[in-house]
Amino acid sequence: MPVTTTCFAPCEKASRYLQQLVSHWSHRMAATWNDGRAEFPFSDTSRASMEALEVGIVVTLTTADGAENETMRGVIERHLDRFAFREAPLSFQWSL
Template sequence: MPASRAVVPTAHASRYLQQLCKHWGHKFEVSFDPAQGRVKLPFGPVDLLADDVALTVTCTIEGDGDLARMQQVVADHLNRFAHREGELAFAWQPLA
């Protein structure tokens, strides 16, 4: 299963995690609390972990899907929520 992770520096990690989960909760199965969340997209889950200095985002493809596209969709949504902060830095790293 292709997967990648980005540790995104931000002091607002919990806020963005909850916003993304609430936003996608209308279309997909989600579970979340202030520190962690999971969105079950049709092609695989997005897992989120928030702490005081960063939001860790893990994207996993299960079956057919485009990991690069998944990363872009997640980053685009989170950047919309972070518009006051400016563009967030996503340095995606492949997971073995």
């Protein structure tokens, strides 16, 4: 059964970090950036949408199950922390 979680990560340069993430992941998937929103189709069963706000990043992650969701949350957190290294570690507040 699909699992969807959301997250807010406060940061100062959300748009910059998401654009870098799109560039980084576009080598592996059809990642897109449009008007402050990024889309990441990880697989047929896993995808993330991220929105850059002035005060942080909003993430919506949908996966096939809870185990995959937990794994993908870690992948997203590690990558965003890498691009936000001046502010890292970011505070990721996930909710179901």
